[in-house]
Amino acid sequence: MVSEKLFKKLNDQMNFEFESANIYLAMAAYSASIDLDGFENFFLVQAEEERFHAMKFYNYINEVDGRATISSYNEPENQYESLLSALEKALGHEQIVTKRIYDLMDLAQEEKEYATISMLQWFIDEQVEEESMFKKLIQKVKMVGENSNGLMQLDKELASRTFTPPADDAE
Numbered sequence: 001m002v003s004e005k006l007f008k009k010l011n012d013q014m015n016f017e018f019e020s021a022n023i024y025l026a027m028a029a030y031s032a033s034i035d036l037d038g039f040e041n042f043f044l045v046q047a048e049e050e051r052f053h054a055m056k057f058y059n060y061i062n063e064v065d066g067r068a069t070i071s072s073y074n075e076p077e078n079q080y081e082s083l084l085s086a087l088e089k090a091l092g093h094e095q096i097v098t099k100r101i102y103d104l105m106d107l108a109q110e111e112k113e114y115a116t117i118s119m120l121q122w123f124i125d126e127q128v129e130e131e132s133m134f135k136k137l138i139q140k141v142k143m144v145g146e147n148s149n150g151l152m153q154l155d156k157e158l159a160s161r162t163f164t165p166p167a168d169d170a171e
């Protein structure tokens with residue numbers, strides 16, 4: 001049985017994932033404003049991933065007979081000093097998400113809520129990938145530095161990123 005306390009935390013996380021989608025959408029718009037269409041695409045795909053994460057929580061809450069409630073989200077930052085600064089903020093955001101998922105896991109374990117533990121395990125693994133992806137991208141942008149050809153090349157590479165939901169989650 002999922003407790004009220006755990007339901008509330010799951011619901012909060014669902015809303016936080018929707019909020020994350022908005023943050024990445026704002027980063028996509030910023031990238032478009034500085035003519036980096038590949039980065040725009042990268043962030044748009046990231047926003048889609050976040051909505052997918054949110055819907056994973058939404059579906060889980062419903063499956064275990066909870067009631068998902070949608071709240072309004074904080075306004076994301078829309079202006080950034082630089083692309084690098086946006087990416088560093090994205091990494092910082094993912095680190096907060098990881099901490100939140102760990103807190104959720106702590107509570108699920110405390111309550112011996114094994115189904116929820118199993119669901120959260122997916123997110124624990126996912127967060128390792130998310131953080132690593134942003135760390136690598138930050139490194140690449142730092143390496144490229146002031147070299148505009150390098151940045152164009154990187155932008156081109158990111159134009160091909162597409163969103164594919166994991167096979168076992170295609171419903």
Ligand SMILES: [Fe+2]
Pocket residue numbers: 017020049050053097
């Ligand atoms: Fe997420």
